[in-house]
Amino acid sequence: xxxxxxxxxxxxGVALAFILPILLPPxxxxxxxxxxxxxxxxxxxIAALVPSGYLSYFIGFMTMASIYAILxxxxxxxxxxxxxxxxxxxxxxxxxAFTSALFTIEAPTGLAAQYTQVLFxxxxxxxxxxxxAAVVSGAVAFLVAVPVLRLRLDFLAIATIGVAEIIRxxxxxxxxxxxxxxxxxxxxxxxxxxxxxxxxxxxxDSLAWIIEPLSTRDYTAFxxxxxxxxxxxxxxxxxxxxxxxxxxxxxAVRDEETSAAMSGKNVPFARVQAFVxxxxxxxxxxxxxxxxxxxxxxxxFHALFATFLVWIMLMLxxxxxxxxxxxxxxxxxxxxxxxxxxxxxxxxxxxxxHQDLPGRAQYxxxxxxxxxxxxxxxxxxxxxxxEEMRVSRYVPDPKRR
Amino acid sequence: xxDNQPHQSxxxxxxxxxxxxxxxxxxxxxxxxxxxxxxxxxVAMYLAGLATGASAQRLLALTAWGLMxxxxxALGSIGLTLIYGVMKFPNFSHGAxxxxxxxxxxxxxxxxxxGEVLRPLSFGYEFLIALVLAMPVVGVVAxxxxxxxxxxxxxxxxxxxxxxMASLAMAFFVQSMIYLIWGPDFHFYxxxxxxxxxxxxxxxxxxADQLFILLLALxxxxxxxxxxxxxxxxxxxRATADNPHLAxxxxxxxxxxxxxxxxxxxxxAAAGGxxxxxxxxxxxxxxxxxxxxxxxxxxxxxxxxxYGALSAxxxxxxxxxxxxxxxxxxxxxxxxxxxxxxxxxxxxxGLLGRTER
Numbered sequence: 228x229x230x231x232x233x234x235x236x237x238x239x240g241v242a243l244a245f246i247l248p249i250l251l252p253p254x255x256x257x258x259x260x261x262x263x264x265x266x267x268x269x270x271x272x273i274a275a276l277v278p279s280g281y282l283s284y285f286i287g288f289m290t291m292a293s294i295y296a297i298l299x300x301x302x303x304x305x306x307x308x309x310x311x312x313x314x315x316x317x318x319x320x321x322x323x324a325f326t327s328a329l330f331t332i333e334a335p336t337g338l339a340a341q342y343t344q345v346l347f348x349x350x351x352x353x354x355x356x357x358x359x360a361a362v363v364s365g366a367v368a369f370l371v372a373v374p375v376l377r378l379r380l381d382f383l384a385i386a387t388i389g390v391a392e393i394i395r396x397x398x399x400x401x402x403x404x405x406x407x408x409x410x411x412x413x414x415x416x417x418x419x420x421x422x423x424x425x426x427x428x429x430x431x432d433s434l435a436w437i438i439e440p441l442s443t444r445d446y447t448a449f450x451x452x453x454x455x456x457x458x459x460x461x462x463x464x465x466x467x468x469x470x471x472x473x474x475x476x477x478x479a480v481r482d483e484e485t486s487a488a489m490s491g492k493n494v495p496f497a498r499v500q501a502f503v504x505x506x507x508x509x510x511x512x513x514x515x516x517x518x519x520x521x522x523x524x525x526x527x528f529h530a531l532f533a534t535f536l537v538w539i540m541l542m543l544x545x546x547x548x549x550x551x552x553x554x555x556x557x558x559x560x561x562x563x564x565x566x567x568x569x570x571x572x573x574x575x576x577x578x579x580x581h582q583d584l585p586g587r588a589q590y591x592x593x594x595x596x597x598x599x600x601x602x603x604x605x606x607x608x609x610x611x612x613x614e615e616m617r618v619s620r621y622v623p624d625p626k627r628r
Numbered sequence: 629x630x631d632n633q634p635h636q637s638x639x640x641x642x643x644x645x646x647x648x649x650x651x652x653x654x655x656x657x658x659x660x661x662x663x664x665x666x667x668x669x670x671v672a673m674y675l676a677g678l679a680t681g682a683s684a685q686r687l688l689a690l691t692a693w694g695l696m697x698x699x700x701x702a703l704g705s706i707g708l709t710l711i712y713g714v715m716k717f718p719n720f721s722h723g724a725x726x727x728x729x730x731x732x733x734x735x736x737x738x739x740x741x742x743g744e745v746l747r748p749l750s751f752g753y754e755f756l757i758a759l760v761l762a763m764p765v766v767g768v769v770a771x772x773x774x775x776x777x778x779x780x781x782x783x784x785x786x787x788x789x790x791x792x793m794a795s796l797a798m799a800f801f802v803q804s805m806i807y808l809i810w811g812p813d814f815h816f817y818x819x820x821x822x823x824x825x826x827x828x829x830x831x832x833x834x835x836a837d838q839l840f841i842l843l844l845a846l847x848x849x850x851x852x853x854x855x856x857x858x859x860x861x862x863x864x865x866r867a868t869a870d871n872p873h874l875a876x877x878x879x880x881x882x883x884x885x886x887x888x889x890x891x892x893x894x895x896x897a898a899a900g901g902x903x904x905x906x907x908x909x910x911x912x913x914x915x916x917x918x919x920x921x922x923x924x925x926x927x928x929x930x931x932x933x934x935y936g937a938l939s940a941x942x943x944x945x946x947x948x949x950x951x952x953x954x955x956x957x958x959x960x961x962x963x964x965x966x967x968x969x970x971x972x973x974x975x976x977x978g979l980l981g982r983t984e985r
Binding site for chain 1: 718786789800804923924959968976
């Protein structure tokens with residue numbers, strides 16, 4: 228096994244070691260250590276056995292699936308736990324992405340400034356960008372929440388669609404803000420210098436030989452590690468929060484608003500809290516997305532990709548269940564990516580039906596995904612992993628009685 | 629409970645004994661206050677237009693164009709408000725039905741014998757026939773979707789959220805079908821056919837097609853009025869919207885009423901889409917763009933109230949066009965959205981909605 232493959236396998240292994248413990252069935256003692264060992268082993272094994280083209284496809288797939296999993300977790304806080312019908316995920320996703328981009332990008336000067344206009348470019352580190360994305364997205368959510376959360380459930384859905392559309396329009400039209408309709412390019416990637424021929428200044432010379440053979444091509448594995456780490460962190464924080472009295476309060480507000488209020492809970496404030504927390508997580512996902520794709524523009528935040536897919540993920544996985552949200556994200560992203568191959572395979576058939584159809588094969592995936600959502604709604608509205616209604620492990624499990 | 633029922637056991641407190649905050653809130657919640665606020669916003673828009681240098685003549689022309697756009701929005705939102713009222717869920721696939729109508733007519737027109745162009749309009753009789761044919765086609769599609777998807781949900785007594793989600797799924801389903809069948813390109817009903825503007829008094833220039841759009845919208849609304857007020861089906865529809873269980877007990881076949889509501893709503897949406905396609909061009913996303921103004925009109929007018937939807941749609945259309953004198957035109961949906969949020973904050977049941985206690 229060459230050094231490059233070992234390093235790539237290690238990075239992939241760390242990423243899988245973040246994700247696998249989440250996916251394994253909970254309540255077992257071996258869950259976390261088993262998941263970590265399995266993840267590391269799987270990462271090294273995949274890197275050793277799979278050809279590098281497929282490997283980078285797999286890494287890209289897992290990165291996007293993890294970003295969607297974070298979005299889905301954010302939506303789960305809003306919809307799954309509190310019952311906010313937020314059809315405007317795309318808006319908070321976009322706010323997070325553009326905020327982080329603006330905080331980390333270097334403001335162009337001279338000739339470049341004519342082509343790329345930004346409100347500011349602070350050239351801050353990646354971590355600051357992600358945190359700023361979380362804060363700004365949360366602030367936007369708070370501003371939206373105050374007038375809108377008092378409304379009926381269905382009005383909230385309509386209003387959030389509107390909010391997302393307006394946020395998209397702003398990024399589309401306002402050139403001074405984030406280069407308007409043109410893509411905002413050159414978003415820096417954290418730790419990319421490790422993979423360039425001239426290494427980061429902070430890497431001591433004595434250790435430089437370890438990363439010497441890596442090239443910028445291999446960077447995606449490193450970024451997957453970061454995204455998977457963020458996913459694991461968000462999962463743990465949310466899982467702790469939702470199993471705490473706070474999470475029980477949210478569920479009480481969702482199911483029995485009156486009795487929650489009678490127990491002295493501030494219902495409107497609890498609803499705002501959940502909405503803002505969900506938006507903060509969506510903002511983080513947006514930041515991770517911006518640094519992954521390097522160039523973003525308003526068209527990335529179309530309702531289909533950034534709202535509709537997330538809803539299918541959560542509904543399929545199981546609303547009110549964090550593990551379900553992540554499983555759903557990986558499955559649906561698998562369907563979405565898999566239908567691209569399906570479209571290729573169907574091409575001769577489509578060409579036989581009509582000559583224009585092969586060029587439109589990409590829309591077959593829309594069709595399949597929308598049918599998937601309809602099927603979930605009709606036949607399995609609780610999702611694959613339904614919400615656990617048990618609030619404590621010391622309460623007897625109603626299912627086992 | 630109806631408002632006019634006298635409360636004999638609990639004598640109403642004299643208005644003066646309520647606290648000041650409650651009195652203010654009571655005033656704010658009234659229809660008149662909402663109306664005044666919306667009119668004030670419109671006036672502010674005109675003033676903003678004047679302040680940024682638009683001439684009074686241009687504002688007048690924008691108002692006229694806004695009425696046409698309002699007619700298009702009204703056609704969509706009348707169907708939407710009926711479905712919302714009878715079925716009690718926001719139909720997010722309504723925008724896709726609008727688009728479908730436009731494209732069905734686009735397919736029908738070349739199949740029909742081309743008639744002479746009805747000057748000064750830009751189309752011949754075949755366009756009118758395509759319009760009349762496309763409306764029931766889309767209506768039947770809407771009813772079929774209801775049979776396959778929403779009826780199952782109704783039978784299981786599903787929550788409103790699942791209906792909304794299913795309609796979102798159907799929106800993307802219909803839209804992807806449109807992409808597959810007609811492709812992502814722009815289309816015109818009559819590419820390259822000139823349609824010069826007419827000169828009306830006060831220097832307003834409008835195309836004859838635009839006048840036709842407004843006229844058609846008014847005719848269809850008048851037909852809706854006749855249907856809802858004077859026919860048995862219209863009465864049954866209003867009864868079902870009011871209280872489905874009571875309607876069932878009184879011997880109304882609510883499933884039939886629902887099916888007819890879809891046919892009507894789909895047909896009106898198709899008419900709106902065709903008019904929109906005539907006034908600009910056909911794009912697969914056109915319905916999604918109209919979705920927000922349509923919902924805004926539905927909520928502003930009061931859910932389930934077609935006349936409210938009509939008046940709100942005209943107001944939104946005017947606001948949309950007048951705002952272009954000082955805003956980027958692509959912000960149109962945002963203008964509709966702001967009017968909707970103002971309505972929701974002041975009086976959630978809308979302009980013509982019933983006063984809730």
